[in-house]
Amino acid sequence: MATALSMTMNKSTYKDQNVSSPYETALLQYDRAVGHLDLPTSVVEYMRYPRREFTVNFPVRRDDGSTEMFTGYRVHHSTVLGPSKGGIRYSLHVDLDEVRALAMWMTWKCALMGLPYGGAKGGVIVDPKTLSMGELERLTRRYASELIPLISPQSDVPAPDMGTNAQVMAWIMDTYSMTVGYSVPAVVTGKPLEIGGSEGRTSATGHGVVICMVEALKRQGITDPSNISVVVQGFGNVGTYAANHAFELGFKVVAVSDVNGGIYNPNGLDIQAVRAYYAETGALKDFGNAENITNEELLALPCDVLIPAAMESQITRLNADKVKAKLVVEGANGPTTPAADDILNDKGVLVIPDILANAGGVTVSYFEWVQDLQAFFWDQEEISRQLRRLMIKAYDFTAHTAEEYDINMRTAAQVAAIKRVAQALQTRGFYP
Numbered sequence: 257m258a259t260a261l262s263m264t265m266n267k268s269t270y271k272d273q274n275v276s277s278p279y280e281t282a283l284l285q286y287d288r289a290v291g292h293l294d295l296p297t298s299v300v301e302y303m304r305y306p307r308r309e310f311t312v313n314f315p316v317r318r319d320d321g322s323t324e325m326f327t328g329y330r331v332h333h334s335t336v337l338g339p340s341k342g343g344i345r346y347s348l349h350v351d352l353d354e355v356r357a358l359a360m361w362m363t364w365k366c367a368l369m370g371l372p373y374g375g376a377k378g379g380v381i382v383d384p385k386t387l388s389m390g391e392l393e394r395l396t397r398r399y400a401s402e403l404i405p406l407i408s409p410q411s412d413v414p415a416p417d418m419g420t421n422a423q424v425m426a427w428i429m430d431t432y433s434m435t436v437g438y439s440v441p442a443v444v445t446g447k448p449l450e451i452g453g454s455e456g457r458t459s460a461t462g463h464g465v466v467i468c469m470v471e472a473l474k475r476q477g478i479t480d481p482s483n484i485s486v487v488v489q490g491f492g493n494v495g496t497y498a499a500n501h502a503f504e505l506g507f508k509v510v511a512v513s514d515v516n517g518g519i520y521n522p523n524g525l526d527i528q529a530v531r532a533y534y535a536e537t538g539a540l541k542d543f544g545n546a547e548n549i550t551n552e553e554l555l556a557l558p559c560d561v562l563i564p565a566a567m568e569s570q571i572t573r574l575n576a577d578k579v580k581a582k583l584v585v586e587g588a589n590g591p592t593t594p595a596a597d598d599i600l601n602d603k604g605v606l607v608i609p610d611i612l613a614n615a616g617g618v619t620v621s622y623f624e625w626v627q628d629l630q631a632f633f634w635d636q637e638e639i640s641r642q643l644r645r646l647m648i649k650a651y652d653f654t655a656h657t658a659e660e661y662d663i664n665m666r667t668a669a670q671v672a673a674i675k676r677v678a679q680a681l682q683t684r685g686f687y688p
C-alpha cells in the first residue's frame with residue numbers, strides 16, 4: 257500500500273542523509289533547554305514523554321465502491337496546563353514519531369504564549385489531493401469518530417495543519433456534535449465562520465510570523481521595509497499569508513515556493529498576482545517575470561529574511577552554511593535541525609524559533625475557543641489587537657530569557673516554556 261511505503265521512505269530519508277528526524281530534533285532541543293534549568297530529574301523525565309498516544313487503522317470507502325485502510329494518530333504530549341491543543345495533519349510523511357515531535361512543540365508553544373493548554377497533534381497517512389471531496393469527508397468523519405473518546409472542549413481541541421483546512425474542521429465538529437446529540441463548536445478551532453469560527457483565524461499564523469519578523473528587524477534598528485528582501489518556502493496556509501502580509505507592509509518578497517519548486521525575482525514579486533496565478537494554474541512554475549528555481553536554490557538565495565513555512569527538517573547540516581539570510585523566521589514547525597541551528601548560530605544568523613514565530617495560529621485558535629465557550633464573538637479589529645499584544649509579549653519574554661541565560665532565541669523560548677510547565681507540574685504534584 258502506498259501509505260506504508262511512504263512511511264518507510266520518510267524515516268529512511270532522515271537516516272540516509274544523516275540528519276535529525278523531527279522527533280530527534282524535538283528531544284535534542286529539549287535536552288539543550290533543560291540543561292539550563294535546575295529541575296528535579298523526575299520532572300525532566302516526566303515532560304520528556306508524551307502522556308498518551310493513540311493509533312487507529314480504519315477503512316474508507318472509495319468512490320468506485322472499493323475499500324482502503326488508513327492509519328491515523330493522535331498524541332497528547334501534555335495536559336498539565338489545561339486541555340491539549342494541536343492540529344491535525346494529512347500527509348504521506350505522517351508517522352508516530354513526527355506526531356510526537358509536533359505534540360511536544362505544541363506543549364512548549366502554548367506555554368510560551370501563556371495559553372491555558374497542553375500540547376497535542378494528530379495525523380493521518382494520506383495525500384488528501386488523491387481523494388475526492390466525498391472520500392475526504394468519509395475519511396475525516398471516520399477518523400473523527402475514532403477520536404471521540406479523546407476530544408472535547410475540556411480535554412483535547414484539534415485544529416487545522418498541513419493538508420487540512422476549515423472544511424475538514426467543520427466535518428469533525430459535525431461528527432462530534434451528531435454523536436453527542438447537540439452542537440459543540442468548541443471541540444475544534446479553525447472552523448468556518450458560520451459554525452462558530454473566529455475572524456482572523458485563517459491568516460493568523462502568517463500574520464504572527466510577520467509580527468515577529470517586524471519586531472526582530474525593529475530591534476536591530478531596521479524600520480524601512482522597502483529595502484528588506486524576504487524569501488518564503490511553502491505556499492500553503494502559513495506561507496501564503498506570511499508572504500501576502502509582508503508584501504502589503506511594503507517588504508520586497510523576492511521568492512516563494514511550494515513542494516514542486518519556486519519562483520524568484522530579485523526586484524520583488526507581486527504576491528497578489530502570484531496568488532491569482534496559483535489559484536488559476538495550481539502551480540508557481542512559469543509565473544511571468546520570474547525565474548523558476550528549486551527549493552534547494554530558494555534556501556540559498558541572497559536575501560535579508562528567510563521564512564521556512566513548509567515542513568520539518570528543511571535547513572539541515574547539509575545546507576545551513578548556504579543560507580545567506582541574516583534573519584530566519586520559522587513559519588513551519590521544526591524546519592531547522594539542531595546541527596543546522598549551530599551552523600546558523602556560528603554565522604550570526606538570528607533564528608526566531610517556531611514555537612514563537614508560528615504561534616499566531618494557536619493564539620487565534622484560543623480566541624476562537626474562548627468565543628465559542630462564551631457564545632460571544634469579537635470583531636476582526638479586536639482579534640488583530642489581541643494577537644499582536646500576545647505575540648509581542650511572548651517575543652519580549654523570550655528575548656528577556658535569552659538575555660538572562662545568555663542563550664539564543666530557540667533555547668530561550670524552550671527554557672521559558674519548560675519553566676512554566678515545570679512550575680505547574682510541581683504545584684499540581686504527581687498523581688496519586
Ligand code: NAD
Nearest residue numbers: 417418419461490491492493494514515566588589614617
Ligand atoms: P499547507 O498544507 O497549507 O501548506 C504547506 C505548503 O508547503 C504547500 O505549499 C506545500 O506545497 C509546501 N511543501 C510541502 N512539502 C514541501 C517541501 N518538501 N518543500 C517545499 N515546500 C513544501 O500547510 P500549512 O498549514 O501552511 O503548514 C505549513 C507548516 O506550518 C507546517 O510545518 C505546519 O505544522 C506549520 N504550522 C501551521 C499552522 C497553521 O495554522 N496552519 C500553525 C502553526 C504551524
